[in-house]
Structures are given as C-alpha cells and as structure tokens.
Amino acid sequence: xxxxxxxxxxxxxxxxxxxxxxxxxxxxxxPLVKARAQAARTRNLVLITVDGVRWQEIFGGAGALxxxxxxxxxxxxxxxxxxxxxxxxxxxxxVSSGPKFVSLPGYREIMTxxxxxxxxxNDCGPLTDxxxxxxLPPDDVAVIASWERVARAAARDLGRITVSAGRHGRWGRxxxxxxxxxxxxxxxxxxxxxxxxxxxxxMALAREYLRKRxxxxxxxxxxxxxxxxxRGDYRGYLDxxxxxxxxxxxxxxxxxxxxxxxAETTILVTADHGRAADFVAHGEAPESARVWxxxxxxxxxxxxxxxAESTVxxxxxxxxxxxxxxxxxxxxxxAGVPIAALLPPLLVTxxxxxxx
Ligand SMILES: [Zn+2]
Numbered sequence: 001x002x003x004x005x006x007x008x009x010x011x012x013x014x015x016x017x018x019x020x021x022x023x024x025x026x027x028x029x030x031p032l033v034k035a036r037a038q039a040a041r042t043r044n045l046v047l048i049t050v051d052g053v054r055w056q057e058i059f060g061g062a063g064a065l066x067x068x069x070x071x072x073x074x075x076x077x078x079x080x081x082x083x084x085x086x087x088x089x090x091x092x093x094x095v096s097s098g099p100k101f102v103s104l105p106g107y108r109e110i111m112t113x114x115x116x117x118x119x120x121x122n123d124c125g126p127l128t129d130x131x132x133x134x135x136l137p138p139d140d141v142a143v144i145a146s147w148e149r150v151a152r153a154a155a156r157d158l159g160r161i162t163v164s165a166g167r168h169g170r171w172g173r174x175x176x177x178x179x180x181x182x183x184x185x186x187x188x189x190x191x192x193x194x195x196x197x198x199x200x201x202x203m204a205l206a207r208e209y210l211r212k213r214x215x216x217x218x219x220x221x222x223x224x225x226x227x228x229x230x231r232g233d234y235r236g237y238l239d240x241x242x243x244x245x246x247x248x249x250x251x252x253x254x255x256x257x258x259x260x261x262x263a264e265t266t267i268l269v270t271a272d273h274g275r276a277a278d279f280v281a282h283g284e285a286p287e288s289a290r291v292w293x294x295x296x297x298x299x300x301x302x303x304x305x306x307x308a309e310s311t312v313x314x315x316x317x318x319x320x321x322x323x324x325x326x327x328x329x330x331x332x333x334x335a336g337v338p339i340a341a342l343l344p345p346l347l348v349t350x351x352x353x354x355x356x
Contacts, residue, residue, distance in 0.1 A: 045217050047217070051227075059086075059088075088292040092312065097115035105121070143155075202223075266297045
C-alpha cells in the first residue's frame with residue numbers, strides 16, 4: 001500500500017467521530033499527576049523521551065475521538081504541563097537543530113547539549129563527544145531505552161554507567177533486574193525491528209529501577225509511537241502515546257511514595273523530532289523539526305504554558321539539567337543555554353553568571 005493510502009486508512013478511523021472502534025480510549029482519563037509542594041531544589045532528574053511524537057497531539061489532542069480532548073487523551077502529560085511548565089505551545093517553538101530531524105542526532109543533541117554536527121542520521125557510530133551523563137557519578141546514572149541505538153547517544157563511556165538499550169544491549173549494574181531484562185529479551189521486536197524492545201518492557205524495567213536504585217539521572221527512552229507512525233498506524237500511535245502518558249503518571253505517583261528523593265525529583269518529557277505533514281515520515285521535512293517540552297516536580301515552579309520569547313532548542317535541555325542539578329555549565333561555544341522557565345529564579349541568575 002502507498003504511504004498516503006495507509007495514512008488515509010488510519011485517519012479515516014479517527015475521523016469517524018464518536019464511532020472510533022479502537023481501544024485508544026480504554027485508559028482512565030483521571031490523571032495520576034497531582035499537585036504537590038515545590039521543593040527547594042532539584043537533586044534528581046527523570047528524563048522521558050517519547051520518539052517522534054508531534055506537538056499536534058500533545059497540545060491539541062486527537063480531534064474526533066471520544067477521548068480526543070487533550071486533557072482526556074493525555075491526562076498525565078496535560079496535568080504535568082499545567083502543574084509544572086509547558087514549552088512550545090505558545091510563543092516561540094521548541095525545535096531540533098537538525099539539519100535532519102531524525103532520532104539519533106536528536107537524542108545526541110539532547111544529551112550532549114550541543115547541535116549534532118557530526119551525526120546526521122541513525123547510522124552514526126559510537127559517541128566521541130562526552131554527554132551530561134559522562135560527568136555524573138557512574139552509580140547515579142541509568143538509561144533504559146526501547147531502541148537499541150539510544151546507547152549511541154547516552155554517553156561516550158558506556159561501560160561507566162548503567163544502560164539497557166533494546167532487547168540485548170546491557171552495560172553496568174543490572175544483575176538485580178535479570179527477570180525483567182529476560183522478559184524484554186524474549187519479546188518480539190514489534191512494533192519495532194531488529195533488537196527493538198517494545199515500550200511495555202522498557203517501562204516495567206524503568207519503574208523497578210527507579211524504585212530500587214533511586215538514580216540521580218534516569219533517562220527513559222520510549223519508542224513505540226514512532227514505530228507505529230512509520231507503519232501509518234495512527235491508532236497504534238495514539239495507543240502508544242496514551243501508554244506513555246500513563247507511564248509518566250505512574251512515575252509521578254511512584255515518586256510521591258519515595259520521600260525526600262521523590263520530592264526533589266524533576267520529570268522532563270520531550271521528543272527527539274516531530275513529524276512531516278504526512279504524519280508517517282520525518283527527517284527532511286522542515287516541519288518535523290518542531291517538538292515540545294513539559295516539566296514538573298522538584299524545584300520547577302508551577303508556571304503552566306510559557307510563551308517563549310525566542311526559539312528553544314533540544315540542545316538547551318542539557319544546560320537546563322546542569323543548572324537544576326548544580327553541575328558546572330558547559331563552556332563550549334556551541335553549547336545550548338539553560339531554559340529560564342525551568343529554573344528557580346536564583347538558578348537563572350547563576351546560570352547567566354556561569355556563562356559570562
Ligand atoms: Zn522515525
């Protein structure tokens with residue numbers, strides 16, 4: 001089938017207004033993300049990336065579905081953005097720096113805090129640059145990813161930190177999680193290919209890792225959304241997005257049971273790239289540059305939707321994380337800049353001083 005035919009078939013199901021037969025709406029619409037007191041500082045970060053999810057659904061929902069309003073479709077992401085900060089809906093957009101809007105360069109931009117000049121597609125080799133995670137104490141860092149190639153964006157020295165990427169990629173201290181790892185390893189790759197691990201296994205491992213190990217930085221890289229989108233399966237994409245939304249709520253709820261650790265943890269949620277106008281593709285199309293950023297918890301102030309005055313880039317996330325975690329600023333000329341809306345006022349001032 002031609003791509004456009006697949007797309008029309010997918011959208012047709014959605015456009016049926018009220019008669020959508022999928023199970024996209026089966027998850028509860030009551031958010032698990034609920035208000036909690038702002039902490040004096042952020043000591044820990046949970047970064048959740050949801051591969052290739054468009055701003056259109058994040059800010060606008062899914063139109064004709066019975067649960068299509070954004071607060072019903074994505075109750076947890078919506079609540080996180082209302083109780084914390086939403087960037088990219090109003091004012092200037094959030095974008096990947098490109099020039100190609102594909103996953104590995106996008107993830108490298110997020111983790112290094114610099115535009116991905118040396119890596120322009122998904123076939124780049126191991127990192128030669130350091131990332132934010134190369135600088136944190138090794139026992140404090142974990143990366144748990146559905147797509148195996150996320151390992152090539154996590155850190156220059158993978159042996160130093162804990163990484164589970166795809167069904168078989170493993171580095172670091174994971175012995176205590178062998179049952180969950182084995183379940184993922186024995187799963188079919190679908191909706192992905194090769195060594196891809198479906199999100200449900202990535203999520204189960206991430207929840208358990210967070211609960212047991214209390215990392216200072218946990219990156220959970222989900223990917224089912226992009227896989228379904230490439231298949232032209234809009235319903236599958238929405239299902240995967242709703243599961244990711246539920247996962248964000250579960251992480252928020254879990255942090256609420258973890259005392260001071262949970263109270264001082266900020267959740268950041270973003271995507272590596274957007275989608276082309278045809279929904280199925282991304283990469284060359286300039287509109288697939290546009291993404292979004294939601295954050296809440298820890299010291300992030302409840303500001304809701306921010307109208308950014310100038311374009312925010314994926315490379316600004318690592319400098320923001322550095323400021324939040326009280327790490328030294330990246331002195332490189334091409335480093336991004338901390339996003340003021342994510343930082344308590346004192347840290348905004350400090351981040352400016354550090355760069356001067
Ligand atoms: Zn893709």
